[in-house]
Every structure is written in structure tokens, then in C-alpha cells.
Amino acid sequence: MKIAIASGKGGTGKTTLAVNLALRASETRNVVLADLDVEEPNSSIFISGNKLIEQQLFRSVPNWEKEACTLCGKCAEVCQFHAVVKLGETIMVLPKLCHSCFACSELCPVNALLMRNTPLGWLRVFEQGKLFFLESKLDVGEEMSAPMIKQTIAYMNDKLPEPEYQFRDCPPGTSCPVIAATGDADLVLLVTEPTPFGLHDLELAVEAMRQLDKRMAVVINRWGIGNDKVLRFCETERLPVWAIFPNQRKIAELYSRGELIYPKVQEFREGLDSILDKLDLMKREAE
Amino acid sequence: MKIAFTSAGTNWDAQIDPRFGRADFIIFYDEEKDEISSFDNRNIIKVAHGAGPQTAQKLFEFKPQVLITGNGPGGNAAAILSQMDLRIFTGAGGMTVREAYEAYKNGKLPQSD
Amino acid sequence: MKEIVIISGKGGTGKTSVAAALATIASQTVMADCDVDAADLHLILKPETRKSEAFFSGVKAVIDPNKCSSCGLCQDICRFDAVCHQGSVYRIDPLDCEGCGYCHHICPVDAIDLQEQQVGYCYISDTKYDCQLVHAKLEAGADNSGKLVTKVKKDAKEIARKTGMNYILVDGSPGIGCPVISSLSGADFVLLVTEPTLSGLGDMQRVNQLVEQFKIPTGCLINKSDINPEVTEKIRAYIQGKDILQVDEIPYDEEFSQAITLSQSLVEFNPAKWQPRFTKIWQTIIKELQ
Numbered sequence: 147m148k149i150a151i152a153s154g155k156g157g158t159g160k161t162t163l164a165v166n167l168a169l170r171a172s173e174t175r176n177v178v179l180a181d182l183d184v185e186e187p188n189s190s191i192f193i194s195g196n197k198l199i200e201q202q203l204f205r206s207v208p209n210w211e212k213e214a215c216t217l218c219g220k221c222a223e224v225c226q227f228h229a230v231v232k233l234g235e236t237i238m239v240l241p242k243l244c245h246s247c248f249a250c251s252e253l254c255p256v257n258a259l260l261m262r263n264t265p266l267g268w269l270r271v272f273e274q275g276k277l278f279f280l281e282s283k284l285d286v287g288e289e290m291s292a293p294m295i296k297q298t299i300a301y302m303n304d305k306l307p308e309p310e311y312q313f314r315d316c317p318p319g320t321s322c323p324v325i326a327a328t329g330d331a332d333l334v335l336l337v338t339e340p341t342p343f344g345l346h347d348l349e350l351a352v353e354a355m356r357q358l359d360k361r362m363a364v365v366i367n368r369w370g371i372g373n374d375k376v377l378r379f380c381e382t383e384r385l386p387v388w389a390i391f392p393n394q395r396k397i398a399e400l401y402s403r404g405e406l407i408y409p410k411v412q413e414f415r416e417g418l419d420s421i422l423d424k425l426d427l428m429k430r431e432a433e
Numbered sequence: 434m435k436i437a438f439t440s441a442g443t444n445w446d447a448q449i450d451p452r453f454g455r456a457d458f459i460i461f462y463d464e465e466k467d468e469i470s471s472f473d474n475r476n477i478i479k480v481a482h483g484a485g486p487q488t489a490q491k492l493f494e495f496k497p498q499v500l501i502t503g504n505g506p507g508g509n510a511a512a513i514l515s516q517m518d519l520r521i522f523t524g525a526g527g528m529t530v531r532e533a534y535e536a537y538k539n540g541k542l543p544q545s546d
Numbered sequence: 547m548k549e550i551v552i553i554s555g556k557g558g559t560g561k562t563s564v565a566a567a568l569a570t571i572a573s574q575t576v577m578a579d580c581d582v583d584a585a586d587l588h589l590i591l592k593p594e595t596r597k598s599e600a601f602f603s604g605v606k607a608v609i610d611p612n613k614c615s616s617c618g619l620c621q622d623i624c625r626f627d628a629v630c631h632q633g634s635v636y637r638i639d640p641l642d643c644e645g646c647g648y649c650h651h652i653c654p655v656d657a658i659d660l661q662e663q664q665v666g667y668c669y670i671s672d673t674k675y676d677c678q679l680v681h682a683k684l685e686a687g688a689d690n691s692g693k694l695v696t697k698v699k700k701d702a703k704e705i706a707r708k709t710g711m712n713y714i715l716v717d718g719s720p721g722i723g724c725p726v727i728s729s730l731s732g733a734d735f736v737l738l739v740t741e742p743t744l745s746g747l748g749d750m751q752r753v754n755q756l757v758e759q760f761k762i763p764t765g766c767l768i769n770k771s772d773i774n775p776e777v778t779e780k781i782r783a784y785i786q787g788k789d790i791l792q793v794d795e796i797p798y799d800e801e802f803s804q805a806i807t808l809s810q811s812l813v814e815f816n817p818a819k820w821q822p823r824f825t826k827i828w829q830t831i832i833k834e835l836q
Binding site: 286368 | 589641645684742748800
């Protein structure tokens with residue numbers, strides 16, 4: 147079963163939940179956790195397994211074959227992203243803007259643009275007990291997250307043995323990287339906090355997930371810092387709330403040191419276990 | 434020498450636009466002929482991706498030897514500009530085009546590498 | 547007219563709270579909320595919208611079912627799996643379509659059109675403080691390029707020019723992608739708001755690489771500075787090494803959340819405590835702009 151952990155707002159505790167939930171679950175079952183916040187992946191701070199694989203990820207970008215080119219300019223005309231530019235007698239490709247659609251390459255009448263691999267970032271796979279952890283990190287300067295996210299998901303689905311639960315720590319927000327990360331997930335766990343920012347961004351996230359027809363549940367973090375409007379929103383919208391975690395300075399401190407929360411904070415552990423119970427139930431219902 | 438400026442207006446008294454890719458205007462000054470002209474780049478707001486390269490292409494047509502701007506071009510624009518025989522001077526933000534030209538002549542603007 | 551951009555790399559460091567607090571005390575300033583994916587500044591500033599403009603960006607391919615000859619060529623070449631077979635014709639899923647236009651060029655019967663997408667709105671509003679706010683809403687699933695951010699900044703600049711304001715204060719986007727790059731373009735000063743967690747430090751370093759590319763003077767505010775003295779020290783060392791101005795260190799304070807919950811800025815919530823502090827922060831930034 148694939149579970150995406152997302153939120154409209156950054157800083158609500160997605161990574162904290164993803165990491166703690168995955169490691170707690172891995173005490174008794176096979177689990178995969180992927181950090182898909184490829185611009186700023188942070189889960190690895192909390193995980194200390196053995197590195198199994200380190201591999202560079204690429205995407206396809208056109209390369210100009212000068213000798214074959216007739217300078218017709220069709221490539222520059224066709225590219226919607228201004229990634230292929232005609233400068234006098236030169237055709238220049240801007241890899242960062244390229245969406246890898248292959249249009250310029252395949253529509254070139256003389257085959258003067260050949261698709262080649264260009265580095266995108268790095269994928270690392272770690273093993274810790276029954277947990278496989280994948281971290282994908284986009285190279286600074288690369289502007290698009292979605293291709294990396296899609297490749298990481300494909301890697302998880304194709305190359306790793308199927309786990310009982312596959313958790314995805316998603317990027318914040320509701321734009322295209324999040325859509326790519328939640329892609330084929332069976333459930334989206336939305337993490338929020340009981341403040342106006344948390345509620346507002348939860349509304350945006352719910353709207354986005356509804357467009358994708360995704361099953362959702364909500365986790366409320368840092369309960370106590372604001373008001374109960376977020377809980378009432380969930381009631382009105384019939385969104386199940388699977389856990390409410392209290393606001394405790396101790397939790398912030400543990401996080402700041404890169405430590406796991408659940409071994410040291412009982413309420414947190416209980417909250418995680420109740421989420422796992424609900425996941426088990428959902429899994430049984432599906433079978 | 435031919436000099437290009439990123440600018441908020443079309444004449445010597447206009448403010449330098451600190452941006453490159455999304456600069457409102459590009460002013461071209463031909464030192465030998467003492468001629469000034471400008472290109473209205475404001476349509477660039479319609480462009481989602483690749484504003485820098487598109488503006489850089491405009492420079493390619495005019496073929497300046499010097500570009501004077503505020504912050505400096507971003508990565509994609511810089512890639513295109515590197516195809517030209519061009520020296521880029523930054524730090525002119527906050528000046529008028531005239532002041533930026535003086536500063537450049539007096540060696541007060543840092544050159545980008 | 548000077549532009550100050552507040553970014554953080556990581557979400558949740560208090561960037562928007564800082565922006566709102568500065569908005570309360572700053573004078574001669576226009577606010578711009580460039581975190582268009584999850585805009586929050588308006589929740590504190592309580593704007594009254596004076597003007598709203600639909601925002602268009604990117605295209606999506608659309609097949610005219612009446613013209614479609616069912617040859618399936620579009621499906622063959624689409625790299626994004628956006629084309630599906632529906633009965634006797636083909637259909638493009640707008641959520642998957644990247645707008646590359648390949649199918650439009652290749653369709654033998656010209657049945658595919660590229661249509662401009664409305665992906666959000668840009669608003670100009672009055673606020674409860676002395677400043678106007680330019681903000682935007684990006685629709686769910688939209689491609690967040692720098693375009694909407696640029697529009698927000700452009701409108702802010704125009705207002706500043708027309709009303710004789712001296713400063714534009716920008717609440718920037720998280721991350722290191724296109725929206726952040728657009729937020730930074732044209733800035734005169736960057737304020738990095740970070741927190742002493744390993745994540746906060748790492749994200750700040752990555753976003754600073756972007757800032758360095760644009761060569762913009764930078765300052766740093768460490769929020770929740772006492773939750774991890776070791777990491778706070780690491781941040782101090784980093785900013786010293788990079789010639790980044792140390793703007794302030796604010797210890798962890800529940801009032802950040804308490805103020806937001808009441809839709810107030812920190813300065814409104816507890817003026818005695820926060821007004822002097824943020825006034826000093828504002829002066830520090832202004833001084834750098836001279």
C-alpha cells in the first residue's frame with residue numbers, strides 16, 4: 147500500500163511524521179520510505195542505515211549535431227519552453243529549461259538534435275533493519291523537481307521488493323511536484339497544524355487532492371498552539387483525523403538534533419501506533 | 434564599442450533595471466556613432482519559463498561588447514551570453530543609465546566572470 | 547525604491563511571521579506575497595481586495611473530437627502518458643499534459659489545439675496596516691514557474707512608483723526552484739530566516755548558493771535560536787564565513803503561534819515586546835540599503 151505524506155504548508159511536520167512512522171512500522175514489517183522533497187530532502191538526518199546504492203539520475207536533453215544542421219530553425223520554433231534557441235549560425239540548447247518532450251529531436255528534418263543524458267541529481271538507497279530508505283536530491287540549479295520525483299517512484303516500484311507499506315515524504319505545496327509525488331498513492335496523509343496558516347493551507351491541499359480523486363486522512367501536529375478550527379473543518383468536510391500530536395518543546399528539540407521522537411515521547415508513539423492500526427484496517431478492507 | 438544596459442526606461446536618465454532576463458528595456462549605445470536606441474522587453478512578462486534566454490537572444494542581434502546591469506544574468510541567460518564576445522559589468526542597480534556609464538568608464542563597476 | 551526579499555529554504559521557520567511583523571512597523575512600504583503556491587501573508591494582513599486579475603500561464607493540448615481521425619499518433623509520441631483512448635477518439639488528460647506541443651505539431655488532421663490556461667489570480671489589496679499588499683493564488687496542480695511571482699513583484703513595483711513608496715518587502719517562496727529564483731531576481735537585499743535544526747541549516751546553505759549566483763547583499767535571522775545551541779553556533783560560523791550580516795537571533799517563543807492564531811502580527815499581539823525588536827531589525831536592513 148502506498149501512502150503519501152503531504153501538506154499545503156511547509157514546516158508542519160511531514161518529515162517528522164514520515165520518518166518516525168516508517169521506522170516504527172519497520173520494527174515489525176517491511177517498509178519503504180522515499181524522501182521526495184527533492185529540492186530540500188531532510189529525512190536522511192534521522193536515518194542511519196547502511197548505504198546500499200548511490201546512483202546518478204539523468205534526464206534526456208537534446209544535443210546539437212552541428213555538421214548535420216541546416217539551420218532551418220524548426221527546433222526553436224517547436225520548443226514551448228524556449229529551451230532551444232537559434233543564435234545566428236548556432237543552435238543552443240538550455241538543458242535546465244528542457245522538459246524532455248523529444249519534440250525538437252524527433253521533428254528535426256535532418257536528425258541534427260540527438261537526445262543525450264544530462265545529470266539531474268542523485269538517488270541513494272539505505273537499509274536499516276526492515277526499512278529501505280530512498281533519498282533523491284536535485285542538483286542545485288536544476289529547476290524542475292517532477293522528473294526526479296517520477297524517476298524515484300519508478301525506481302521504488304520496479305527495483306525494490308514490494309513492502310507492506312510504502313511511505314512518501316512529499317514536497318510542500320500543491321503545485322506540480324506534489325502532483326507527481328502523490329501520483330499513484332492509495333492514501334494521502336495531510337499533515338497540518340491548528341493555526342490559521344495550517345488551516346488555510348490544508349484547504350488548498352484538500353482541494354488539490356480532490357481534483358486527483360485521492361483518498362485522504364488528516365494528522366494534526368502541535369495541538370495546543372492555536373484553536374480548534376482545523377478540527378471543525380475536518381468534521382465539516384468529512385475528513386478522518388487519524389492522529390493529534392501535542393505541542394511539546396521537547397519534540398522540537400529532538401527534531402533539531404536529528405533524533406527520533408517516538409522512542410522518547412509516549413504520546414507520540416501512541417499516535418503513530420493508532421495510525422498504523424488504521425492503515426492495517428484499510429489494507430484488510432482492500433483485500 | 435557597443436554597450437547594452439538593462440533599463441527601466443528608454444533614455445540616459447532612466448533607472449538601471451537590476452534584472453537581466455525580465456528587464457523592462459534594453460538600451461543599446463554605440464560609442465563610435467554616439468547613437469542610442471532601445472528595445473522594449475516588457476512583453477517578457479508573458480513568458481513563464483526561459484525569460485533570461487529570450488532576452489539574451491535580443492542582445493545577440495545587436496552584438497554589444499559590453500553589458501551593464503544590476504544583479505547579473507541568471508544561469509540560463511548567462512549560458513547564452515557566454516556564446517558572445519561580451520564583458521558583463523554588474524552593480525549598477527540604483528543608478529541612472531548615464532551614471533552607470535560613467536561608473537563603467539571610471540572602472541567602478543565589478544566585472545562578472 | 548529598494549526591494550527586500552525574505553526567504554528561508556525550509557518551510558516553517560517563521561518567514562511569514564517576520565514579514566508580517568516588519569509590515570506592521572515599516573513605513574513607505576509595499577508588501578508582496580510571492581509564496582504563490584501557499585500564500586499566507588493575507589491571513590494576518592487581512593486585505594481588502596481592490597483589484598483582481600486572472601493569470602494565464604502555459605498551455606495544454608486539447609483534441610477536438612470532431613476532427614480526430616483516431617490514428618493514435620499523439621499517444622505514440624507523448625512522453626508524459628497524457629493521451630488516452632476514449633471510445634472512438636483520443637483524449638488528453640490536462641493534469642498530465644506538460645504543454646510541450648509535440649502532439650499539436652504531429653497531428654495529421656490538425657485536431658489538436660494548444661490552449662492558454664488560467665492558473666490563478668493576482669490581487670492588489672489594502673491592508674489593516676499602512677501598506678498595500680500584492681498577492682496571488684495559484685490553482686491546485688498548476689505549474690509554478692517564476693511567471694506569477696514576477697507579476698506580483700511587477701505590480702508591487704508599479705504601486706510603489708505611483709504612490710511614492712521607498713521599499714518593497716517580499717515574502718518569498720520556499721525551496722530552490724523557479725519561484726525562488728524569480729523572487730530573488732532584482733532584489734537589493736535578501737533576509738534569510740532560518741532555525742537551528744539540521745534541516746534548517748542544510749536548506750539555508752542550499753538556498754544561499756542561489757543567492758550567491760545573483761550577488762545580492764544578504765542578512766540572516768535565526769529564529770527559535772535556543773532550541774539547539776550547537777546548531778546555532780554552526781549557523782553563526784557559516785554566515786560569518788560567507789560575509790552574511792547577522793541580523794538577529796530570536797529565542798523560541800510561543801507568541802509566534804499565538805499571534806497567528808489571532809490573525810495578528812507579533813507587533814500587534816505584544817507591542818511592548820516586539821515593536822522595539824522589529825524596529826531594530828528594520829533599521830538594520832535599511833542601513834544596509836544606503
